[in-house]
Amino acid sequence: MELDAFKEELKKQVSGVEQRSASDITAILRNRTASLIRKLRQSLRVELAFTLAFTAVSVVILFIARNPAYRYFFMGAGIVSLVFAAFLIRLLQRADAGVPVKQYIEQLVVTISLYQRIYLWLGIALLPVSFVAAWWLANQDASGVVKQARWDVFGWLAAAMLAFGVLSFLFTRWYLRKMYGNYLDQLKKLVNEMEQE
Amino acid sequence: MVPEKEFVDLLNRHQNIIHKICHVYMDDPHDREDLFQEITLQAWKTFRHFRGDARFSTWLYRVALNTAITFFRKEKKKITAYTHQIPDDTGEPNPVEEQVQAMYRAISGLSKIDKALVMLYLEDYSYKEMAAMLGITVTNVGAKMNRIRTRLKQEIEKHYHPTN
Numbered sequence: 001m002e003l004d005a006f007k008e009e010l011k012k013q014v015s016g017v018e019q020r021s022a023s024d025i026t027a028i029l030r031n032r033t034a035s036l037i038r039k040l041r042q043s044l045r046v047e048l049a050f051t052l053a054f055t056a057v058s059v060v061i062l063f064i065a066r067n068p069a070y071r072y073f074f075m076g077a078g079i080v081s082l083v084f085a086a087f088l089i090r091l092l093q094r095a096d097a098g099v100p101v102k103q104y105i106e107q108l109v110v111t112i113s114l115y116q117r118i119y120l121w122l123g124i125a126l127l128p129v130s131f132v133a134a135w136w137l138a139n140q141d142a143s144g145v146v147k148q149a150r151w152d153v154f155g156w157l158a159a160a161m162l163a164f165g166v167l168s169f170l171f172t173r174w175y176l177r178k179m180y181g182n183y184l185d186q187l188k189k190l191v192n193e194m195e196q197e
Numbered sequence: 198m199v200p201e202k203e204f205v206d207l208l209n210r211h212q213n214i215i216h217k218i219c220h221v222y223m224d225d226p227h228d229r230e231d232l233f234q235e236i237t238l239q240a241w242k243t244f245r246h247f248r249g250d251a252r253f254s255t256w257l258y259r260v261a262l263n264t265a266i267t268f269f270r271k272e273k274k275k276i277t278a279y280t281h282q283i284p285d286d287t288g289e290p291n292p293v294e295e296q297v298q299a300m301y302r303a304i305s306g307l308s309k310i311d312k313a314l315v316m317l318y319l320e321d322y323s324y325k326e327m328a329a330m331l332g333i334t335v336t337n338v339g340a341k342m343n344r345i346r347t348r349l350k351q352e353i354e355k356h357y358h359p360t361n
Contacts, residue, residue: 003346006300007319009293010217020212020233025205028237097243097263098256100332101313104263186269193310194333197340 040112040180041092048088055081069137076133084122091115102194109187116176116184123172127165131158204244207253208237214257217319221312222265224305232268239264259330262316266309296353303352311345318342 020028058078065071091111097104135154208215215236223229240260247256304315310331317327324342328335 003318006297009297010319022205022209025208025237028234029241031234031238096246097239097260098246100330101262101266102332105267108267183269190266190310193308197337
């Protein structure tokens with residue numbers, strides 16, 4: 001049997017399939033999708049909610065804190081959160097399923113890769129930055145509210161932070177790989193296949 | 198017209214597109230049902246981007262193929278046997294049905310991208326339209342279609358043994 005003959009048979013088979021009524025279709029619209037993209041979007045929304053809440057808290061502290069060290073720290077943290085929130089919103093708006101197949105798969109690959117990279121590196125980079133900023137601000141503080149940081153404990157704190165950073169990096173990398181790694185690999189294979197003649 | 202009602206009306210009229218894609222991409226009836234729901238939901242979520250400059254059927258094809266191609270499930274432990282059932286066994290061999298089954302079996306062995314090409318070909322889309330829908334060149338479509346035809350022919354010859 002050639003493809004053309006099969007075409008007719010497929011039409012017959014599909015015409016025998018029970019058709020959905022308009023109310024069945026409307027009921028489906030109330031369901032949730034089971035796709036990995038939905039899960040990704042859902043986690044993005046949760047992260048966005050947390051980020052915006054943290055930004056709001058930072059802004060409140062910025063205005064009510066009397067100590068400049070706190071104010072500078074939360075101002076910096078608020079700005080970083082806002083930038084991260086903007087990035088999350090942009091990611092949420094990606095992936096329109098109405099575009100050509102290759103473009104859609106590439107969109108998914110870029111979105112998931114970007115999400116993995118930012119999630120991993122932003123978390124890791126913010127750890128030493130926050131630590132050094134907090135230390136520096138504590139030492140700059142002249143109001144007496146924050147005690148002058150002691151340099152003899154700096155080494156211990158830095159070592160603990162480094163150990164925590166390494167563990168956190170390894171865990172996050174494993175987690176992201178487990179969540180999205182296989183899916184990403186399969187998507188990349190599809191793009192490669194499409195490019196080959 | 199309310200967008201939801203407009204969408205449901207349009208989808209209702211073109212639902213055979215989704216059924217066809219579900220038949221080609223999924224062997225198991227439960228998986229087919231899941232894919233049908235997933236495509237319907239993706240189409241609804243993307244409907245706001247549909248500007249009407251393309252035919253609804255073409256747009257729905259794109260959404261359905263994108264969803265079917267990127268719809269991965271965890272591998273089931275059990276070996277899923279080919280489940281496009283042959284209608285009632287009356288004892289009489291039905292050569293056409295056997296060939297259809299052989300063709301289904303051959304298509305189910307194709308990659309997701311190749312299945313998309315077969316689907317579009319079966320829907321009488323030209324190579325140019327197929328290229329636009331998949332986002333690849335017309336030459337690439339031609340090369341892939343030649344390879345698919347050869348592969349399907351070989352697979353059918355390998356597995357189809359007419360019962361006399």
